[in-house]
Amino acid sequence: MKVIFRHALRNASLPILTVAGILICSFMGGVVLCETVFALPGIGSFILEAVEFQDYPVVFGTVLWICLNCVVITFLVDMAYGFLDPRIKATYRIVKTAKSNDGSKV
């Protein structure tokens, strides 16, 4: 059991994380439909209302917010790679030391 969870799951979780990140981002878009179907007062129905009334600042603001969330999620997924796989972390280190050897700022 320990082998499966500690070693197998850890190595297998990289592609899972990648797909999860993409899925969460697409769910942010899907929320528009979900909230219409179930009549939930959330960000999705807010956008729709704003589009209907041509309320541009609200539309752009909410979509900017969704995009910002997506960027943050993608960033977190990338950071998680480093935690899960020391080899990826190691490549970052090499780049850093190589730069500092050149005399450039780290």
Add this chain to the structure above:
Amino acid sequence: MSEMPSRLRKNSPMREVWRRLKKNKLSMFCLGVIIALLLVAILGSLITPYNYAAQDLDNTLLPPSFSHPFGTDNFGRDTFSRILYGARYTIFIGFFCITVSAVIAIPLGLIAAYYHKLDNLIMRAMDVIIGMPSTPLLLVLIAALGIGLGHMIIALIVVTIPGFARVTRSQAMVVKNQDFIEASVAIGASSLRILLRHILPNSMAPLIIQFTLGTGFVVLESASLSFVGMGVQAPHPEWGLMISTGRAFLRTSWYLSIMPGLAIMTLTFALNYLGDGLRDAMDPRLNK
């Protein structure tokens, strides 16, 4: 061994793909479904049993029967006829959007792959579009352009361009590094000739797959946009719109929403499985 006779004949790559696709029964079935739906879309009102807009206020909200296979809606309009007629909207939007987006995106992808200086410019612009989830991006574009069928089509084209451009670019990069391209450069062929005569035909396979899968995506997105009221407007029998109008009667007359939903599902499934079958047929290495 049985392949020997066909190998001896002069075989174009496309015929080879078709031969392999024919073996895949699911793909052939999906192709049949798509062709049937295309015929329905072209024939339209010629084959529908009732006029799609004819109201019959004595027979509202009838359950499915022999005279009305999918029942009638709250104005007594025959749902079956409306679905057959609505195929026209959905299929036209799907194929039109993806064709226009291919016409725009394929040159962009080829240029990005061939000229290194423009590569960063074009692909970073595509990344901006890919970075956003597609539904909010569509909504922003429709908000900026205004609600309507034409504007929805423009928005869908914009959203499908980057996927196409990326596929074109990555495949063209692979083809570009092969020896026969170097040979044609050595012979003195112009860049335009190399791009159109050598690189484009040799990177066609993933583009055809992208075309089929992209059509499925556009069908789904256009239906969902019409569902939330941003696409095709009320009297027209678009499938997504029919689902959303039927939603009010879901408890008593389930067939008003379920039947157009099944129609969308059939078309999208058929397109996706055909795309998968094409992928298997065009790249046999994946099968093993």
